[in-house]
Amino acid sequence: MANEEGQIPLLTPYKMGKFELSHRVVLAPLTRQRSYGNVPQPHAILYYSQRTTKGGLVIAEATGVSDTAQGYPETPGIWTKQQVEAWKPIVDAVHAKGGIFFCQIWHVGRVSNTGFQPNGQAPISCTDKELASQVRANGIDIARFTRPRRLKTEEIPLVVDDFRVAARNAIEAGFDGVEIHGAHGYLIDQFIKDGVNDRTDEYGGSLENRCRFALEIVDAVAKEIGPDKVGIRLSPFADYMQSGDSNPKALGLYMAESLNKYKILYCHMLEPRMKSVGEKIDCPHSLVPMRKAFKGTFISAGGYDMEDGNNAVAEDRTDLVAYGRLFLANPDLVKRFELNAPLNKYNRETFYIPDPVIGYTDYPFLETTV
Numbered sequence: 001m002a003n004e005e006g007q008i009p010l011l012t013p014y015k016m017g018k019f020e021l022s023h024r025v026v027l028a029p030l031t032r033q034r035s036y037g038n039v040p041q042p043h044a045i046l047y048y049s050q051r052t053t054k055g056g057l058v059i060a061e062a063t064g065v066s067d068t069a070q071g072y073p074e075t076p077g078i079w080t081k082q083q084v085e086a087w088k089p090i091v092d093a094v095h096a097k098g099g100i101f102f103c104q105i106w107h108v109g110r111v112s113n114t115g116f117q118p119n120g121q122a123p124i125s126c127t128d129k130e131l132a133s134q135v136r137a138n139g140i141d142i143a144r145f146t147r148p149r150r151l152k153t154e155e156i157p158l159v160v161d162d163f164r165v166a167a168r169n170a171i172e173a174g175f176d177g178v179e180i181h182g183a184h185g186y187l188i189d190q191f192i193k194d195g196v197n198d199r200t201d202e203y204g205g206s207l208e209n210r211c212r213f214a215l216e217i218v219d220a221v222a223k224e225i226g227p228d229k230v231g232i233r234l235s236p237f238a239d240y241m242q243s244g245d246s247n248p249k250a251l252g253l254y255m256a257e258s259l260n261k262y263k264i265l266y267c268h269m270l271e272p273r274m275k276s277v278g279e280k281i282d283c284p285h286s287l288v289p290m291r292k293a294f295k296g297t298f299i300s301a302g303g304y305d306m307e308d309g310n311n312a313v314a315e316d317r318t319d320l321v322a323y324g325r326l327f328l329a330n331p332d333l334v335k336r337f338e339l340n341a342p343l344n345k346y347n348r349e350t351f352y353i354p355d356p357v358i359g360y361t362d363y364p365f366l367e368t369t370v
């Protein structure tokens with residue numbers, strides 16, 4: 001696995017803007033649904049610090065930007081003072097171990113129902129097309145969605161502003177930056193994809209129009225906290241939550257090229273093989289054209305193991321690799337890669353349970369040898 005200089009590619013240092021990373025293994029954003037009442041909880045201190053290494057990049061779970069942003073039970077937010085205060089000790093714990101911590105800011109759009117919305121109102125989206133009910137990722141619960149309300153053109157800047165304020169709040173909480181969640185069929189992706197967006201105003205129709213909302217958010221957030229603290233996550237090839245596009249390659253390229261204008265820190269893309277969040281398929285496409293088009297740091301994610309990650313870095317197909325399920329189940333993943341040690345298996349059944357310990361902070365570390 002080692003390169004010609006005897007180094008493991010994933011474990012070589014990398015300078016991401018002003019951040020000196022000591023390796024290229026990133027904690028992918030992982031929703032864990034343990035933030036009761038949308039407030040981050042003290043048990044997240046242990047969870048995130050377990051997965052922090054000195055000079056490692058840690059991306060927090062998807063975090064709601066406003067009271068209309070939620071669609072899952074017990075997911076954290078960052079729009080109230082209480083939420084900002086609750087994040088602070090979690091951020092401090094990651095910093096105490098030398099980690100670099102980004103907050104993923106999120107709006108689910110139509111992936112919601114009236115039960116998650118203020119005053120029982122309809123969720124908002126670019127469209128009024130309803131999502132069909134589906135089995136949740138835990139394989140048990142049925143997610144039910146309410147027909148969304150199509151945002152009026154003049155309301156869109158208000159939602160852009162929610163992202164700006166959330167980014168400001170994330171910095172106030174101590175985060176080093178934010179990752180705008182533009183992936184997986186949530187609000188931004190709903191605007192981007194022609195399988196969802198059926199608008200006839202300047203936010204719909206052409207590729208340029210569909211990407212306008214995403215780029216306005218990037219612009220607003222970058223102006224608010226500085227482009228050197230901003231990343232975005234995109235999944236042009238995925239059709240999770242019925243968010244497919246007829247030309248994902250053109251879409252991915254257009255976004256990668258457009259992002260250069262804003263000089264943001266990183267672009268984080270899901271591999272085309274990830275049709276949904278956990279389902280890997282054979283796929284002829286690759287992220288290389290987008291990686292080449294984007295001038296900042298490129299992060300790839302989706303279905304990586306150690307060998308795949310090392311190859312991607314060695315072949316310069318990416319700068320960093322984000323690991324989701326393997327990192328969830330192996331708090332000391334970086335150490336295990338270093339030692340080529342066996343990995344714990346993840347347990348899907350405890351991904352999203354509200355327990356503060358089980359399936360959360362109780363995955364074992366390697367036995368430490370004296």
Ligand SMILES: Cc1cc2nc3c(=O)[nH]c(=O)nc-3n(C[C@H](O)[C@H](O)[C@H](O)COP(=O)(O)O)c2cc1C
Nearest residue numbers: 028029030031061062301302303304323324325351
């Ligand atoms: C339990 C779980 C929660 C997830 N939550 C998020 C999330 O909050 N935001 C996001 O962008 N992706 C989320 N994802 C997707 C992961 O970040 C990652 O892209 C996906 O698991 C594929 O990578 P992997 O093969 O390394 O697990 C989640 C995935 C899992 C399994």
